[in-house]
Amino acid sequence: MELFEGDRTTVEVGGGVRIAATVRGDGPPLLLLHGYPQTRSMWRLVAPELAERFTVVASDLRGYGDSAKPIGERYDKRAMAADQLGVMRSLGFDRFAVVGHDRGGRVGHRLALDAPEAVAALAVLDIVPTLHMFEHVDRAMATSYFHWFFLTQSGGLPEALIGADPRAWLESRFRGRARRQDVFPAEVMDxxxxxxxxxxxxxxxxxxxxxxxxxxxxxxxxxxxxxxIEAPLLALWGESSYVGRNFDVLTVWREFAAHVQGHAVEADHYLAEEAPAETAAALRAFLEQGAAW
Incomplete structure (x- = not known):
C-alpha cells in the first residue's frame, strides 16, 4: 500500500545501515517517526496535510518497515536518533522539526537532546519519557504495557512466541488500543x-x-x-489512552523540557490514525509558530 504520494528514497547512514523514507512537499523540513509495531505508513492520513506547508520526510526507524534490520548492532535510541539525523543531513536539512509517535517519540526525545542544534521543534504523540515510565511502574502500567517487559526477555523467547503467529501478535497490538477498529482496514493491516x-x-x-x-x-x-530539551515541545495524547488516563502529561514533560505545551486528542493510542484531522491541525498550528527554521 502506498503511504502517500511522494519521492521514496533509501539513505545510507553509516555502518551499512540504510534507512527508508518518503519525501513530499515544500517548505521547512519536518521529520515524521512512527511507533511500534508500525512503519511510516502510519502517517498516511496526516502527512498530506502537513506537506502543504512543510517538506515532510516520513522515515522508517532502524529495525522497522523497509529500513535495515542489522544483527548485532545497537538499537538504543541514541543510535536510532543518529540514523535519522543522518537521513536529514543527507537530504540537505541541517535544522528541522521532529514529530514522533510512540517509539518514534522516544527517538525524537533523544535526538533533541543529542543534537539540539538540529532540532528546531519536537512533538511527541501519546508518550511520557521512558525514564519516567520505568520509575513509575505499577500494576496498571505492567498490565497495559506488558509488552515492554515481555519483549525484553532474553534467550529468544519473545521472538519464538511472536514468530509462531506474527499476524495474531500484530493485531493484538491494535485491538484494545484504539477506539475503533475500522481505522485499521485490511489493506493497512496487510x-x-x-x-x-x-x-x-x-x-x-x-x-x-x-x-x-x-x-x-x-x-x-x-x-x-x-x-x-530546549526546543519547543508539543505533547499530544489520547484522552482515553493509558498515558492520558494515568499521567499529568504536561507536568511530566516539564521535568524533561523547558518549553512545553499540549492537549488531549479524542482518541486512544493511535492519534494519527484514529483522529487524523485533529492531529494534523494541532501539529500544523504548533509547527507554524516557529516555522522559520
Whole structure:
C-alpha cells in the first residue's frame, strides 16, 4: 500500500545501515517517526496535510518497515536518533522539526537532546519519557504495557512466541488500543504485516531491550547533568489512552523540557490514525509558530 504520494528514497547512514523514507512537499523540513509495531505508513492520513506547508520526510526507524534490520548492532535510541539525523543531513536539512509517535517519540526525545542544534521543534504523540515510565511502574502500567517487559526477555523467547503467529501478535497490538477498529482496514493491516517479518520481530525486541537498559543509562546521565530539551515541545495524547488516563502529561514533560505545551486528542493510542484531522491541525498550528527554521 502506498503511504502517500511522494519521492521514496533509501539513505545510507553509516555502518551499512540504510534507512527508508518518503519525501513530499515544500517548505521547512519536518521529520515524521512512527511507533511500534508500525512503519511510516502510519502517517498516511496526516502527512498530506502537513506537506502543504512543510517538506515532510516520513522515515522508517532502524529495525522497522523497509529500513535495515542489522544483527548485532545497537538499537538504543541514541543510535536510532543518529540514523535519522543522518537521513536529514543527507537530504540537505541541517535544522528541522521532529514529530514522533510512540517509539518514534522516544527517538525524537533523544535526538533533541543529542543534537539540539538540529532540532528546531519536537512533538511527541501519546508518550511520557521512558525514564519516567520505568520509575513509575505499577500494576496498571505492567498490565497495559506488558509488552515492554515481555519483549525484553532474553534467550529468544519473545521472538519464538511472536514468530509462531506474527499476524495474531500484530493485531493484538491494535485491538484494545484504539477506539475503533475500522481505522485499521485490511489493506493497512496487510502493509503492517508485510513489514512485520522475522527480522523486524528480532530488531524490535532489541529496541525494547535497549529501552530497559542502555536508554535508561543515557537518560539518567542526562538527569544527573541537568540536560533538558530546549526546543519547543508539543505533547499530544489520547484522552482515553493509558498515558492520558494515568499521567499529568504536561507536568511530566516539564521535568524533561523547558518549553512545553499540549492537549488531549479524542482518541486512544493511535492519534494519527484514529483522529487524523485533529492531529494534523494541532501539529500544523504548533509547527507554524516557529516555522522559520
Amino acid at each position: 502493509e503492517y504485516g508485510r513489514c512485520f517479518d522475522a527480522d523486524t520481530i528480532r530488531a524490535s525486541c532489541a529496541d525494547y531491550r535497549a529501552a530497559a537498559g542502555t536508554d535508561l543509562e543515557h537518560d539518567r546521565e542526562d538527569r544527573a547533568d541537568g540536560r533538558t
